[in-house]
Amino acid sequence: MSVLETVGRKFARLATNAVVRRPALWRVFRGALRRQFDALAGSWEQILAANPRHLDALKQALDEIGPPPQRVLDLGTGTGAAAIAVARMFPDAEVVGADLAPAMIDEARRKAPPELADRLRFEVADAARLPYEDGEFELVSLANMIPFFDELARVVAPGGFVLSTFSRGAQTPIYVPFETIRRELGARGFGQFAEFTAGDATSLLARKTPDP
Numbered sequence: 001m002s003v004l005e006t007v008g009r010k011f012a013r014l015a016t017n018a019v020v021r022r023p024a025l026w027r028v029f030r031g032a033l034r035r036q037f038d039a040l041a042g043s044w045e046q047i048l049a050a051n052p053r054h055l056d057a058l059k060q061a062l063d064e065i066g067p068p069p070q071r072v073l074d075l076g077t078g079t080g081a082a083a084i085a086v087a088r089m090f091p092d093a094e095v096v097g098a099d100l101a102p103a104m105i106d107e108a109r110r111k112a113p114p115e116l117a118d119r120l121r122f123e124v125a126d127a128a129r130l131p132y133e134d135g136e137f138e139l140v141s142l143a144n145m146i147p148f149f150d151e152l153a154r155v156v157a158p159g160g161f162v163l164s165t166f167s168r169g170a171q172t173p174i175y176v177p178f179e180t181i182r183r184e185l186g187a188r189g190f191g192q193f194a195e196f197t198a199g200d201a202t203s204l205l206a207r208k209t210p211d212p
């Protein structure tokens, strides 16, 4: 790994820790993180190829979700790997992949499988301030992505799910301990949690309490 890559990973971890502790700090990190991931967009697929099992724990959790979601948001979608996996798992779902970095979204659109074109779309959006309605999604997935808990809780429908995965567990540069995610989502109306491990990858599935 080059010195630049090492610095980039350390910066991503620093930003993640700071923003999870104090979401207001996002405005300090936003521009630099966007530039970092714009610069990585062209080589992101090669980075993913080095870990072919990176989505295994996410797929295990998807198997547990029912009834199948109709509207899904993949946040911090990058080049869209998790969004594509979710769209394939749920053939009736409309899936949106959203990312802060326009170059990532360009790559995601370029490599999107044509057979998913009518129900998978990619948009530039900031997870800290989402352009979606309250309760718009039955599932929000995050692969190696900083969780913005207030917005997550807002856009997930009652009875819906948040699914967070880290492709190299605690070694992933953008990583948040599951006890933190449980605590933060638990304080925002999520009541059921399940964890999955597959190789190095880990995932946490959280369900928002349904309306009475």
Ligand SMILES: C[S@@+](CC[C@H](N)C(=O)[O-])C[C@H]1O[C@@H](n2cnc3c(N)ncnc32)[C@H](O)[C@@H]1O
Residues within 6 Å of the ligand: 033, 034, 037, 038, 048, 075, 076, 077, 078, 079, 080, 081, 082, 098, 099, 100, 101, 104, 125, 126, 127, 128, 142, 143, 144, 145, 146, 174
């Ligand atoms: C480590 S990459 C993961 C990409 C993809 N999910 C994957 O696992 O291949 C993190 C992604 O999150 C995006 N990101 C970071 N902060 C974001 C935010 N506030 N809103 C939307 N996307 C964000 C970055 O631009 C980057 O594409």
